[in-house]
Amino acid sequence: MVNEIYLDNAATTPVHPGVAKAVMDCMMYTYGNPSSLHRLGLNAEKKIKAAREQLAFALGDSPDSIFFTSGGTEANNLAIIGTAMARKREGKHCITTQIEHPSVLNTFKYLEKEGWEVTYLPTDNQGMLDPEDITGAVRPDTVLVSIMHVNNEIGSVQPVEDIVRLVKEKGMSPVIHVDAIQSFGKIDLKPRNWGIDILTLSGHKIHAPKGIGALYMRKGVKIHPVLWGGGQEKGVRSGTENVPGVVGFGEAVRWIEQDADKKYLYRLKGILAAGLQERIPDMVINGPAPEKGAPHILNVSFPGIRGEVLLHALEDKGVYVSTGSACSSRREAISPVFQAIGAGKEIARSAVRLSLSYMNTQDEMYRAVDIVERCVNELKGFTRR
Amino acid sequence: MENVILLRYGEIHLKGQNRPYFERVLQSNIEKALEAYKDVRVIKAQGRYFIENVGDDPRIYDTISRIFGIISFSPALRVAKNMEDIQEAAELQLKDAIDAQGGLNGLSFKVESRRSDKTFPLTSMELSRTIGAHLLRKFPGIKVDVHNPMVTIHIEVREWTYMYHRIIPGAGGMPVGTNGKAVLLLSGGIDSPVAGWMISKRGVELTAVHFHSFPYTSDRSKEKVIDLCRILTGYCGPIRLYVVPFTRIQQELYQKCPDKMLTLLMRRFMMKIGEIIARREEAGVLITGESLGQVASQTLESLSVTDDAVSMPVLRPLIGMDKIEIIDMAKKIDTYETSILPYEDCCTIFVPKHPLTRPRLDKVREAEALVDGKELIEDAVANAEVIEVKE
Numbered sequence: 001m002v003n004e005i006y007l008d009n010a011a012t013t014p015v016h017p018g019v020a021k022a023v024m025d026c027m028m029y030t031y032g033n034p035s036s037l038h039r040l041g042l043n044a045e046k047k048i049k050a051a052r053e054q055l056a057f058a059l060g061d062s063p064d065s066i067f068f069t070s071g072g073t074e075a076n077n078l079a080i081i082g083t084a085m086a087r088k089r090e091g092k093h094c095i096t097t098q099i100e101h102p103s104v105l106n107t108f109k110y111l112e113k114e115g116w117e118v119t120y121l122p123t124d125n126q127g128m129l130d131p132e133d134i135t136g137a138v139r140p141d142t143v144l145v146s147i148m149h150v151n152n153e154i155g156s157v158q159p160v161e162d163i164v165r166l167v168k169e170k171g172m173s174p175v176i177h178v179d180a181i182q183s184f185g186k187i188d189l190k191p192r193n194w195g196i197d198i199l200t201l202s203g204h205k206i207h208a209p210k211g212i213g214a215l216y217m218r219k220g221v222k223i224h225p226v227l228w229g230g231g232q233e234k235g236v237r238s239g240t241e242n243v244p245g246v247v248g249f250g251e252a253v254r255w256i257e258q259d260a261d262k263k264y265l266y267r268l269k270g271i272l273a274a275g276l277q278e279r280i281p282d283m284v285i286n287g288p289a290p291e292k293g294a295p296h297i298l299n300v301s302f303p304g305i306r307g308e309v310l311l312h313a314l315e316d317k318g319v320y321v322s323t324g325s326a327c328s329s330r331r332e333a334i335s336p337v338f339q340a341i342g343a344g345k346e347i348a349r350s351a352v353r354l355s356l357s358y359m360n361t362q363d364e365m366y367r368a369v370d371i372v373e374r375c376v377n378e379l380k381g382f383t384r385r
Numbered sequence: 386m387e388n389v390i391l392l393r394y395g396e397i398h399l400k401g402q403n404r405p406y407f408e409r410v411l412q413s414n415i416e417k418a419l420e421a422y423k424d425v426r427v428i429k430a431q432g433r434y435f436i437e438n439v440g441d442d443p444r445i446y447d448t449i450s451r452i453f454g455i456i457s458f459s460p461a462l463r464v465a466k467n468m469e470d471i472q473e474a475a476e477l478q479l480k481d482a483i484d485a486q487g488g489l490n491g492l493s494f495k496v497e498s499r500r501s502d503k504t505f506p507l508t509s510m511e512l513s514r515t516i517g518a519h520l521l522r523k524f525p526g527i528k529v530d531v532h533n534p535m536v537t538i539h540i541e542v543r544e545w546t547y548m549y550h551r552i553i554p555g556a557g558g559m560p561v562g563t564n565g566k567a568v569l570l571l572s573g574g575i576d577s578p579v580a581g582w583m584i585s586k587r588g589v590e591l592t593a594v595h596f597h598s599f600p601y602t603s604d605r606s607k608e609k610v611i612d613l614c615r616i617l618t619g620y621c622g623p624i625r626l627y628v629v630p631f632t633r634i635q636q637e638l639y640q641k642c643p644d645k646m647l648t649l650l651m652r653r654f655m656m657k658i659g660e661i662i663a664r665r666e667e668a669g670v671l672i673t674g675e676s677l678g679q680v681a682s683q684t685l686e687s688l689s690v691t692d693d694a695v696s697m698p699v700l701r702p703l704i705g706m707d708k709i710e711i712i713d714m715a716k717k718i719d720t721y722e723t724s725i726l727p728y729e730d731c732c733t734i735f736v737p738k739h740p741l742t743r744p745r746l747d748k749v750r751e752a753e754a755l756v757d758g759k760e761l762i763e764d765a766v767a768n769a770e771v772i773e774v775k776e
Contacts, residue, residue, distance in 0.1 A: 313600040
């Protein structure tokens with residue numbers, strides 16, 4: 001068995017052993033339904049309360065601003081549809097960007113079909129928004145501005161703090177939603193200080209299990225629910241709470257707040273980027289320069305080598321990465337993000353994303369550089385004539 | 386009164402002396418196909434099989450409809466040979482038919498009887514008439530139509546009496562295993578599973594060979610081929626699948642041979658490897674999903690160049706079919722949805738921009754000699770992964 005070097009952490013992360021233990025204990029012993037009146041129900045409720053406090057502490061606001069969901073996609077749907085429905089009498093215009101995750105982009109596409117108007121802001125070739133563009137796009141009937149903090153494909157980091165300030169300075173009051181699924185736990189985030197109304201989070205990007213996410217909502221912001229039922233999570237998100245998931249999410253946040261050094265990811269990324277650049281000079285970096293982008297995402301192209309061919313060659317040697325686009329004979333779609341940054345077809349086709357987590361090591365970075373170099377050299381001879 | 390399923394088989398009637406053998410194979414195939422249904426018993430009767438202890442799992446009908454050698458089948462009621470029971474069962478059958486038609490309104494029916502037990506006191510005609518009259522009394526509002534009935538209640542008087550109104554078409558063909566064994570070159574596309582199905586339908590057992598070009602194709606595309614095999618096993622029984630590593634051969638050809646011949650040369654290597662595996666499996670022929678003129682490697686000239694690579698006969702059951710007809714068949718046999726799954730295939734790197742459509746055999750053979758074919762083929766066969774695919 002080859003030694004695994006897992007560099008696909010922007011897709012999902014391995015569950016941290018401490019988190020896994022907390023989840024297991026919860027499933028075995030704290031299995032009550034938090035809505036049940038007996039002691040087992042109360043115990044489960046207490047677990048959720050502790051996790052809620054943990055998330056609130058990390059974000060710098062009170063526990064009643066945290067609402068658990070089934071994951072990032074649901075949180076984004078709830079933030080966008082919930083806001084649009086709650087404010088449809090005030091206006092039906094929303095603003096977002098061209099480089100959002102599908103769970104945001106396709107939710108807005110749905111709203112467009114239902115009669116809303118949506119402005120999709122462009123980015124520069126580094127995947128960065130111009131804050132002036134946003135203030136220029138805000139209109140009296142704009143009810144929602146939805147901006148992703150860190151882009152999942154190329155790692156560009158939007159200056160959300162500046163964006164919020166500029167929008168507020170204009171005297172407009174659209175709800176401001178920030179998709180922080182890629183940034184939470186890796187970049188400091190203080191939604192209340194920054195004036196963000198709604199923030200969306202996902203557990204499995206930070207070593208919690210899949211199937212748990214959360215919505216931060218500043219006090220006073222109102223949204224409509226998307227799921228109707230027993231009125232859990234103060235009616236914002238009905239459905240029996242995923243108690244083990246919530247517990248795992250809380251434990252992952254606790255671990256990161258306590259033990260993780262946010263500069264560590266940058267150090268790893270620096271080793272990887274510098275090593276690859278030195279060994280493979282014709283490598284192209286997609287998106288922002290390594291020190292400007294998110295600490296855990298590095299997107300690169302090796303022109304002439306199809307991304308997924310390299311991906312599979314790497315997996316054979318134990319290195320796991322992602323590509324931007326899938327190479328199928330019938331459908332060859334270039335991702336909207338690569339279109340937005342104006343990348344050519346060749347660059348988009350050969351793009352691979354390496355993404356890191358706190359569980360990676362420096363040694364893995366050095367080994368990954370060696371393996372990528374070897375695979376790239378092996379594949380170089382076979383490009384389409 | 387018991388629920389049974391009555392199975393009819395066809396062509397094996399024609400096989401004279403071989404008939405007992407065909408019947409034995411078919412019975413064993415039916416038994417294997419129904420293994421998952423507990424307590425089911427398969428009973429042989431004159432010109433029929435009966436399935437007893439049917440249970441209430443509706444998927445059993447799908448399973449039966451995929452067994453080659455069965456022309457049609459009917460869910461039936463089995464009762465004793467007395468009029469009271471026959472009347473009661475006839476009522477139940479008609480009621481079931483009425484429900485299936487969505488109501489009694491304007492429903493026409495007839496009763497058709499057959500009697501292999503000639504000691505039964507009524508003749509077939511008398512029996513039909515008596516039961517028909519009984520049903521007319523019991524279900525006011527329906528009418529008899531002996532020429533174009535909407536529902537036909539069948540009565541067969543044998544050692545028991547069997548009654549049914551539905552005749553469901555079976556897969557037809559001949560029992561798998563009665564016509565030898567063949568090696569199917571299975572790509573994961575739409576055509577090759579259909580080709581395998583067509584030959585297997587004629588009683589042929591299949592071994593499949595898939596060429597895997599990692600990292601140009603991935604484990605997911607291999608998984609897809611396994612899934613296709615699994616669908617085929619519903620018809621053909623268990624399939625041994627050889628997954629042959631093909632990357633080295635493609636890379637060598639790419640580096641050493643003329644670009645425009647790459648696909649043809651690849652096809653020749655596939656055939657040769659298929660033939661070696663066929664000999665090992667004691668199979669006498671190869672099956673491909675080629676259809677005349679569909680792509681450059683499937684022109685008449687290209688096909689003869691491919692054929693030249695092997696001495697075994699190559700069966701191409703789709704040769705005269707249009708793509709649209711092949712797609713229709715793939716949908717019918719349930720492989721289509723799996724075949725079109727878009728798992729990546731980056732072998733396009735090895736596809737020439739301008740492939741030959743009228744290749745010359747001597748030139749192709751010359752080009753082939755530029756690589757060490759024997760070594761490449763031995764290496765590929767030696768490293769093949771063997772997967773036993775069962776339903």
